[in-house]
Amino acid sequence: MFAFRKLRNTRRTKLRTHGRLSLQVAPSNLLSPVRFYENTPQYEKFQHAPGLPDEIDERWAHQLPPEFTKNRAQAAKLCQQGSKLMVSMKGIDEAIIRFKKAIELCPDHLESRIKLTVCLVHVNKVPEALELSTESIDLDPDCAMLYDAKGLSLLYSNDYWKALDVLKEAVKLDPKYLMAHWNLAYAYMGLEQYSNAILSLDTALLIHGAEPDICLPRGACASILELGNEETYDWVADLLKIDPEHPRKNYYAGVYHLHNKDYPAALDSFLSAETGEEGVRYNGDDLYALRGDSYLGTSQYKEAITNYELVLATNADDLYSMKGLALAYEKMGDAEKSKSWSEKANSTVHRVGALSNHIDYLRPKELFA
Numbered sequence: 001m002f003a004f005r006k007l008r009n010t011r012r013t014k015l016r017t018h019g020r021l022s023l024q025v026a027p028s029n030l031l032s033p034v035r036f037y038e039n040t041p042q043y044e045k046f047q048h049a050p051g052l053p054d055e056i057d058e059r060w061a062h063q064l065p066p067e068f069t070k071n072r073a074q075a076a077k078l079c080q081q082g083s084k085l086m087v088s089m090k091g092i093d094e095a096i097i098r099f100k101k102a103i104e105l106c107p108d109h110l111e112s113r114i115k116l117t118v119c120l121v122h123v124n125k126v127p128e129a130l131e132l133s134t135e136s137i138d139l140d141p142d143c144a145m146l147y148d149a150k151g152l153s154l155l156y157s158n159d160y161w162k163a164l165d166v167l168k169e170a171v172k173l174d175p176k177y178l179m180a181h182w183n184l185a186y187a188y189m190g191l192e193q194y195s196n197a198i199l200s201l202d203t204a205l206l207i208h209g210a211e212p213d214i215c216l217p218r219g220a221c222a223s224i225l226e227l228g229n230e231e232t233y234d235w236v237a238d239l240l241k242i243d244p245e246h247p248r249k250n251y252y253a254g255v256y257h258l259h260n261k262d263y264p265a266a267l268d269s270f271l272s273a274e275t276g277e278e279g280v281r282y283n284g285d286d287l288y289a290l291r292g293d294s295y296l297g298t299s300q301y302k303e304a305i306t307n308y309e310l311v312l313a314t315n316a317d318d319l320y321s322m323k324g325l326a327l328a329y330e331k332m333g334d335a336e337k338s339k340s341w342s343e344k345a346n347s348t349v350h351r352v353g354a355l356s357n358h359i360d361y362l363r364p365k366e367l368f369a
Contacts, residue, residue, distance in 0.1 A: 075106035079115065086119055095119055108139050110146065117149040121156050124314070129153040144174035151183050160190035178207045185217055194221040220360070248273070251287070258290060258364055263297030270294055286359050292324055293364055301328040319348050320360065323368040 082098035085091035099116035102109050113136040120129035133150035140146060147170035154163035164187040170180035181204040188197035201218040208214060237256055246252065254269030270291040292307030305328050308321040315321075322345035329338035 071105045072109065075102035075109045075112060078102035078105070079109065079112045082112070082115060082119075086115060092119055092123060096123070110136065110140060110143060113139075114145050114149045117153060121152055126153060126156045130157060142173060144170040144177045144180055147173065148177065148180045148183060151180070151187070155183060155186055155190065158190065160187050163187040164191065176207055178204055181207065182214060182217075185221075189217065189221065194225050197221045198225075254290060254294070255362055258294060258297075258362070261297070261364065261366070263294050267291065267294035267298055289318065289321055289359060290362060292321065293367060296324050296328060296367055297364065299331070301332050304328045317348055319345055320363045320368060322348065327368065 078098045079102045082095040082102070085095035085098065096116060096119050099112045099119065102112040103116065106112075113132060117129045117133045117136070120126070120132065130150065130153040133146065133153050137143075137146045137150060147166050151163045151167035151170060154160075154166060157163075164184070167180055167184040167187055170177060171184060174180065181200045185197040185200035185204070188194070188200060198218055198221045201214055201221070204214045205218075250269045250273035254266045254273060257263075257266035257269060270287060273287060288307045288310040292304045292311065295301070295304035295307060304324060308318075308324045308328070311318050311321040312325075322341050326338045326341035326345060329335075329341065
């Protein structure tokens with residue numbers, strides 16, 4: 001875990017100092033809550049020494065509070081196990097079990113509470129996440145991370161006004177807390193306040209350095225405000241040259257090829273993202289949607305349908321996946337299904353700023369025309 005953080009910090013420094021990268025360039029892919037939180041170095045600031053090794057060694061002994069007990073030590077171990085599991089969709093259910101057990105042993109183990117909230121959001125148990133995060137704030141009203149966790153739960157409840165208030169409090173408590181600014185931007189996007197969203201994302205970039213996971217929503221806002229976002233894709237290409245070992249290199253390569261209408265290359269990249277080390281991080285709607293578009297662009301209609309159906313299983317209002325299904329069935333000669341999906345797409349109320357539509361501007365619109 002510590003080596004992983006060191007690697008990420010080194011990469012951030014390298015990207016910050018590259019002359020062509022600045023706050024004026026935008027985008028690529030948005031991480032899900034679990035993936036982005038796992039990549040955030042803020043966990044090092046937890047009061048109760050997160051990531052304790054299996055045996056508590058002398059490094060930590062002087063840092064542990066006097067009330068540290070066997071229960072707290074066991075809770076820390078369970079939390080560490082859950083932290084390793086939560087980065088994979090296959091392990092997230094087990095991670096939830098670990099975090100719940102840690103909280104049962106030690107109710108004020110804040111790290112477990114925050115990570116459990118993120119996991120619950122990720123598996124669509126938003127009401128439970130909101131209840132947990134609200135209760136957790138009472139344990140430490142001065143902890144910005146707890147407010148951020150509640151703000152995240154509110155975002156996924158589509159309660160953008162309440163999320164805005166809670167996330168502003170998180171930023172007030174810790175102005176340098178990356179995730180609070182990042183989530184605050186999404187509250188603004190949900191309220192269609194795109195200029196304010198850009199300001200929040202610029203702050204996140206100043207804190208974290210140039211990173212596509214932050215730049216995606218900024219590029220989306222710039223596109224909506226018609227400020228232009230062509231630099232987005234040049235920047236993705238630059239990133240792949242500067243940092244060929246980026247942990248999501250295949251995904252970003254796919255985004256770049258998709259934008260350039262090189263659908264076979266995009267498909268190869270997205271398939272590599274799933275089968276390689278990135279698979280645990282992109283086993284979700286974003287990968288299925290863009291992979292479906294790539295299959296559609298290469299006239300592999302059955303495979304496109306499979307991927308679009310996976311998207312709609314968890315995001316029933318995904319407009320472009322509906323359009324993709326209508327087109328795929330039309331190409332396969334099934335006029336009835338094509339008409340059905342086309343009618344559903346036409347009747348869908350599509351909110352540009354909604355969190356569920358965060359990759360819209362990456363979709364190749366010309367495919368659906």
